[in-house]
Amino acid sequence: MPELPEVETIRIGLEPIVVGRTVTDLRVLNPRAVRRASEGLEPLRGATIDSVVRRGKYMWFDAGDISMVAHLGMSGQFRVGGGQNPHLRAYLLLDDGVRLDFIDQRTFGHLMPDEFTKTPDGAPGGWGSTSPRVPRSIAHIGRDLLDPAFDIETVVRTVKAKNTEIKRVLLDQSIASGIGNIYADEALFLARVHPRRLTNRMSLGKIRDVYLAAADVMRRAVAVGGTSFDELYVNVNGASGYFERSLNVYGRDGLPCVVCGAAIKREIFMNRSSHFCPACQRARHVRPLTRRVQRVK
DNA sequence: AAAGGGACCTGGCTGC
DNA sequence: TGCAGCCAGGTCCCTT
Numbered sequence: 434m435p436e437l438p439e440v441e442t443i444r445i446g447l448e449p450i451v452v453g454r455t456v457t458d459l460r461v462l463n464p465r466a467v468r469r470a471s472e473g474l475e476p477l478r479g480a481t482i483d484s485v486v487r488r489g490k491y492m493w494f495d496a497g498d499i500s501m502v503a504h505l506g507m508s509g510q511f512r513v514g515g516g517q518n519p520h521l522r523a524y525l526l527l528d529d530g531v532r533l534d535f536i537d538q539r540t541f542g543h544l545m546p547d548e549f550t551k552t553p554d555g556a557p558g559g560w561g562s563t564s565p566r567v568p569r570s571i572a573h574i575g576r577d578l579l580d581p582a583f584d585i586e587t588v589v590r591t592v593k594a595k596n597t598e599i600k601r602v603l604l605d606q607s608i609a610s611g612i613g614n615i616y617a618d619e620a621l622f623l624a625r626v627h628p629r630r631l632t633n634r635m636s637l638g639k640i641r642d643v644y645l646a647a648a649d650v651m652r653r654a655v656a657v658g659g660t661s662f663d664e665l666y667v668n669v670n671g672a673s674g675y676f677e678r679s680l681n682v683y684g685r686d687g688l689p690c691v692v693c694g695a696a697i698k699r700e701i702f703m704n705r706s707s708h709f710c711p712a713c714q715r716a717r718h719v720r721p722l723t724r725r726v727q728r729v730k
Numbered sequence: 731a732a733a734g735g736g737a738c739c740t741g742g743c744t745g746c
Numbered sequence: 747t748g749c750a751g752c753c754a755g756g757t758c759c760c761t762t
Contacts, residue, residue: 507755539739
């Protein structure tokens, strides 16, 4: 499940492979892998890649007037290819003979050629970029927590004004991007906030704590190459990350809390699992459970 | 308008 | 042994 740290690891791995290279050929093996399937990836043919940029979980190849946006979804991978893989969805052939494969078992990921639009704040479009522009289709995605132009005070005020639960807002990529289910649970644990806590019942300081915790956990995950559970997330060379051993709550339901020893709880919320310590993250200022269908294991 | 919930997708795993 | 059903979750889209 690639979130910001995993995508950043892949972006770093892609840079020496694609920057300065020209796309000499390309092929789409599964039309689901490309948005705007009518034109496919053809606009990339002949383009020279100047940089690989990331905002949240999105990446793009900056190739002059055109970009190729990439989202890995649940299981997308870029691999230096040539080998056989039943989940190979598309590939680019570069002018040095390298074949860059896009592999995606669950097919939630996609590639897409796109044009640029200017960033409203005049800052570079994302990590790895020096130009103030972003692909049009992802202009609505918020800056991520590790972006130098990320404005935490604006985000904190936006979150406070919402009438909903904190975890739902953490996963809203238009407010702050890059956070997925794993790091949302980890950030809430570190900030000692229940996932279903209502944001308009939180102080500005507490909301800030949650976002600072999310930034901290992602920064530490980037440093060790992200989190790997299985072969679905690996970097461009096929190697795994090491952050799984640092997870405090995610996937630890029933095991003792590392702080207080209480059993970590797993609860279904937003059709996903939430993992939290019921003692460290008390259910204060949450909506009554009767308002929603709940299944607790 | 904002909020919330389901669909999409595949393969590994569980339990009968 | 075989197979049905569950589970993983990022994002889009529809309904309220």
